Amino acid sequence: MKWVYPEFLFALAVILIPLLIHLFHFKRYKTVFFSSLTFLKSIEQEQKSTRKLKHWLLFALRALAFAFLVFAFAQPFKPLSTNKREAAQPIIGVFVDNSFSMSRIGENGELLSQAKELAKSLGEKAPRDARFVLFTNELSGDEKQLLTKAALLEQIDKLTFSPLVRSFDDVSNWWQQYIIDAKRNGSRIATTQLVYLSDFQKNTFGKIKAKQLANNLVYPVLLSPVSSSNLYIDSIWFDSPTHKMNRKETVFIRVKNEGNEVAKNTEVSLKIGKMKRDLFANLTANGSDTVELSYFNNQSGIIECVATINDKQMMQDDAFYFNYEVKKQANVLLINGEDAVSNIERVLELDDFYVVKTMDQNDRVSTETTDLIIVNGANNLSQSTQNQLINATKEGVTLLLFPGKNATLGAWNNLLAKVNMPLFAGLYEAELSVKTIALSDNFFDGVFEKKPENISLPAAKTSYRTTKNSTTQAVDLMSFQNGAPFFVKSTGSSPVFLATVSLHSDHSSFTSNQLFSTLVLRTAELSQKSRPYFLTIGNSKAYPVTSENINSDQPIHIIGKDCDFIPRTLEQKNVTRISIQGMEAVRRLQAGNYNIQKGGVSCGNLSLNYDRKESHIASFTNAELTDAFAKANYKIEKVSDALGWSGASFLSLTQPVTYWKWCVIFALVFLIAEMMVVHLYKK
Numbered sequence: 016m017k018w019v020y021p022e023f024l025f026a027l028a029v030i031l032i033p034l035l036i037h038l039f040h041f042k043r044y045k046t047v048f049f050s051s052l053t054f055l056k057s058i059e060q061e062q063k064s065t066r067k068l069k070h071w072l073l074f075a076l077r078a079l080a081f082a083f084l085v086f087a088f089a090q091p092f093k094p095l096s097t098n099k100r101e102a103a104q105p106i107i108g109v110f111v112d113n114s115f116s117m118s119r120i121g122e123n124g125e126l127l128s129q130a131k132e133l134a135k136s137l138g139e140k141a142p143r144d145a146r147f148v149l150f151t152n153e154l155s156g157d158e159k160q161l162l163t164k165a166a167l168l169e170q171i172d173k174l175t176f177s178p179l180v181r182s183f184d185d186v187s188n189w190w191q192q193y194i195i196d197a198k199r200n201g202s203r204i205a206t207t208q209l210v211y212l213s214d215f216q217k218n219t220f221g222k223i224k225a226k227q228l229a230n231n232l233v234y235p236v237l238l239s240p241v242s243s244s245n246l247y248i249d250s251i252w253f254d255s256p257t258h259k260m261n262r263k264e265t266v267f268i269r270v271k272n273e274g275n276e277v278a279k280n281t282e283v284s285l286k287i288g289k290m291k292r293d294l295f296a297n298l299t300a301n302g303s304d305t306v307e308l309s310y311f312n313n314q315s316g317i318i319e320c321v322a323t324i325n326d327k328q329m330m331q332d333d334a335f336y337f338n339y340e341v342k343k344q345a346n347v348l349l350i351n352g353e354d355a356v357s358n359i360e361r362v363l364e365l366d367d368f369y370v371v372k373t374m375d376q377n378d379r380v381s382t383e384t385t386d387l388i389i390v391n392g393a394n395n396l397s398q399s400t401q402n403q404l405i406n407a408t409k410e411g412v413t414l415l416l417f418p419g420k421n422a423t424l425g426a427w428n429n430l431l432a433k434v435n436m437p438l439f440a441g442l443y444e445a446e447l448s449v450k451t452i453a454l455s456d457n458f459f460d461g462v463f464e465k466k467p468e469n470i471s472l473p474a475a476k477t478s479y480r481t482t483k484n485s486t487t488q489a490v491d492l493m494s495f496q497n498g499a500p501f502f503v504k505s506t507g508s509s510p511v512f513l514a515t516v517s518l519h520s521d522h523s524s525f526t527s528n529q530l531f532s533t534l535v536l537r538t539a540e541l542s543q544k545s546r547p548y549f550l551t552i553g554n555s556k557a558y559p560v561t562s563e564n565i566n567s568d569q570p571i572h573i574i575g576k577d578c579d580f581i582p583r584t585l586e587q588k589n590v591t592r593i594s595i596q597g598m599e600a601v602r603r604l605q606a607g608n609y610n611i612q613k614g615g616v617s618c619g620n621l622s623l624n625y626d627r628k629e630s631h632i633a634s635f636t637n638a639e640l641t642d643a644f645a646k647a648n649y650k651i652e653k654v655s656d657a658l659g660w661s662g663a664s665f666l667s668l669t670q671p672v673t674y675w676k677w678c679v680i681f682a683l684v685f686l687i688a689e690m691m692v693v694h695l696y697k698k
Contacts, residue, residue, distance in 0.1 A: 019090035026085045030078045069696050073689060080685035087678035105145045105206040106161070106197075108190050109134050111171075112213035113151045114180050115331040116629040119214070119240035126238045127176065130212040133236060134171050137210060138164040152179040154189045155598055159196075178331075178552050178625045179601055182221030186211070208232040214239065215640060218631040223647040235640055236655045240328070240632075244274025246281060247332035247630040248322055249303065251548065254461060257540045258312060258341045259368050265309045268322050268335070272298035273632050281324060288318045315341045317620045319608045332630045336608050336622040337548040342368075345386045345543055349373045350400075352393025354419035356518045358526040359391055362535045369539055376400055380407060387413045387542035389535075392518060394419035396426040405433045408509035411559075413542035415535070416513045418479065420522055434509040435488040437481035437500065447495040448474040458492055458504055462537055473501070473530060475516045475523040489513075493530075502534065512538050549622040553601045557585060557592035560611055560619045569614035573621060575607050595623065 018024065111134055117127040134149070141147070147167045150158040151174060162170060187209075194207050213220070215237055247270070254265040268285065272278050278298040283306055285292045296304040312318075318341060323334045347369050349360060363369045374380075376393050380403035388407055390396075396404075408414055414434070418427060428438045449472040454463070472493075481500055483489075488507035491500040505511040516523040525531050550558060560571065571593055573580045580603045582593040593611070595604060604623055611619040635643070644651050 016091055016093060019092060021089060023085060023089040027082060029081050029085065034074065072692055076685045076689040076692065080682045080689065083678045083682035083685065087675045087682065090673065090675045092673045104204060106148060106204050107137060107141055107145055108148045108207065108209040109137060110186050110209065110211050111151050111174055113174055113177050114629055115176055115178065115329055115625065116214055116216055116632060118176060119328055121238055121240050126214055126240060129238055131171050131174055133212055135168055138167055148193060150189065152177045152181045153598060154181060154185065159193055177601065180219040180626065180628050182219060183223050184221055208234065210234045210236065212236045212238065215635040216629060217633045217635060219628055220635065223643050225647050233644065233649050233651055234655065235644065235651065237637060237640065242328055243632060244276060245328045245630060245632045246270065246272055246278060246324055246326040247627065248324060248335040249627060251322060251335060251337050253339065256545055257543050258339050260312055260315050260341055260343060262312060263309060264312050265307055267305055267307045269303055269305045270296045270298060270324060271303040272301060273630060275300045284323045287320045288314065312341045315343050319620060321608065329630065331625050332627060334606060336606055336624055338608060338620045338622045339548055340545065344368055344370045345539065346384050347371045347387045347389065347539060348380065348385045349389050349391055350376050350393065351391045352376050352419050354392035354394065354517055354519045356392060356526055358518065358531065359389055359535060362532045363539065366536065380404065385412055386544055387415060387539050389415045391417055392419045394421050395423040396430055401426065401430045404430060408434055408511060411544050413510040413538065414512065415538050416511065417518050420517045420519050434505065434511045435486050435507045436505060436511055436513055437483050437487055437489055437503060440480045440482045443478045443480055443499065446474060446476050447478060447497060448472060449493050449501050450496040451494040453490065453492050456490065456492060458537065462533060471528060473523060473525040473528040477522045479515045481515060549624050550595055551626050552595055552604050552623050554626055555595060557594050558621065560591045560593055572612045573609045574612055575609040578603065580604060
């Protein structure tokens with residue numbers, strides 16, 4: 016026998032009250048006037064034993080009534096087992112899915128609010144000596160703490176939405192690791208049970224792997240929304256990676272319908288800088304529609320944008336933030352070699368957007384503001400030039416390489432090997448013509464209005480043979496009739512393009528072909544150092560910020576509405592990369608447009624969006640969940656749901672035998688018995 020509140024047992028001293036009453040009653044004397052004392056003495060002797068029995072019986076009943084009333088407040092219970100290990104603390108893990116999908120409305124209100132009420136009710140049903148571990152999609156170290164009932168209720172009230180999503184595997188691994196760590200640290204754990212409160216979305220819940228921890232019971236509680244539809248903005252993109260002043264711009268916005276009903280004339284509000292436009296999407300059931308807007312850029316700099324729709328479900332994916340930069344010019348560095356031609360410079364001068372700077376191959380290469388470096392007819396590349404070109408690719412500068420008529424293979428191959436391109440292996444002396452163009456490659460997106468037919472293709476009298484090795488990361492954009500490459504694009508991290516012919520007229524007809532200007536301008540267009548239009552909070556990689564001429568001792572700040580966040584950074588020469596990963600970024604940042612500042616000076620803009628994983632709202636049914644848990648060998652009685660719940664009665668939580676109710680009953684019985692004894696003796 017154990018007591019929940021043993022301190023109440025001190026109240027047993029209250030039994031002294033009936034004892035004092037009993038003793039005081041014994042000492043009372045009554046004067047009786049009677050003519051014959053002999054008769055009175057006879058009656059007194061006959062009733063003396065009866066009165067003593069009455070007084071002792073009343074005292075016993077009163078003492079027992081007071082004692083059992085004290086026992087009721089102390090709450091006696093019998094432990095589940097006298098075994099030392101089994102008598103240890105039972106631990107109940109309570110996982111509350113606080114992702115954005117839980118903002119949908121169920122029969123009893125918002126799903127997260129329902130989950131919080133269910134979590135609170137566990138304290139009433141759970142064993143009295145149980146301890147709780149409350150955790151959410153954060154799965155952070157801060158959540159690894161044992162909570163009493165009062166602490167559990169306090170922490171539940173603090174729960175809010177999080178942009179993080181977790182699979183069941185993530186949650187179960189965190190829970191199992193917590194149990195292992197607790198036992199390793201000496202905690203005595205009797206039983207472990209996991210209550211899983213979620214809407215069980217198929218896209219985020221994942222596959223249930225086989226259970227790894229014995230005696231770990233799981234109670235899935237399915238919370239279902241009233242409506243199973245959702246409209247959201249999936250993504251945006253532009254028709255061109257280059258954004259120029261006074262040039263036509265076209266932006267595309269894809270809207271999706273995750274529902275079984277048609278959504279006609281869905282309004283999409285688009286704000287681009289100061290311009291506002293309304294577009295309309297026609298969405299089929301479980302379908303999508305792409306709307307577009309064409310306009311002219313009339314201002315330079317970074318343009319902040321947002322596209323929004325009005326949807327009653329999951330408002331977190333109804334807005335999509337992005338930004339892009341309109342440049343006044345692009346800088347091209349032309350390195351002329353021994354066999355340089357003037358055609359490249361003439362082509363680039365056709366568009367005043369490109370500012371061309373020429374230099375000799377032995378001069379120092381400047382890459383700070385350069386977008387594209389073109390090697391024009393160089394035969395021998397010095398080691399210094401090679402190193403500068405390699406470093407330029409690491410900083411995001413694009414290389415366009417045209418070898419000379421007599422290229423030094425050793426120097427060229429040293430450069431090509433460092434940027435993971437095919438190596439030169441000698442010359443083809445035979446005449447070859449280009450036969451194949453990889454039109455499916457994104458390099459040619461938007462270059463041709465329709466598939467070209469009977470197009471004039473360049474030919475070469477002499478070309479360089481190439482070889483590939485295990486480190487080569489490149490694809491052929493144009494090939495000769497014998498399959499040898501003519502124009503090659505890198506697929507690795509280094510943005511490099513390579514021609515296998517010299518531009519000199521003695522070697523090829525490339526410069527006189529219509530495709531020459533197309534390839535040069537397209538390469539220049541793709542060379543723009545455009546930063547991502549948007550990032551996803553918690554998922555996207557590091558974001559580059561140019562911070563030259565800014566005090567490097569000052570931290571970078573991400574400034575938004577009611578937000579001033581200092582992100583983690585990685586310094587690389589004049590480029591600082593900021594990270595929006597990590598728990599602190601997830602907690603502090605919200606979807607929106609932000610300004611990046613360093614030392615009080617603006618050095619860029621940032622557009623953040625929430626992950627769209629949860630926008631796919633299809634959820635498991637009770638039967639599907641039961642089958643999935645059964646296949647993974649999890650012991651569950653059934654998958655519960657939140658409809659019609661009362662307290663935590665849907666759970667089957669084992670708890671010790673309690674006796675406080677019986678104590679109250681016995682106290683009442685003894686009080687009634689006392690009144691009956693008094694009443695009978697009066698008669």
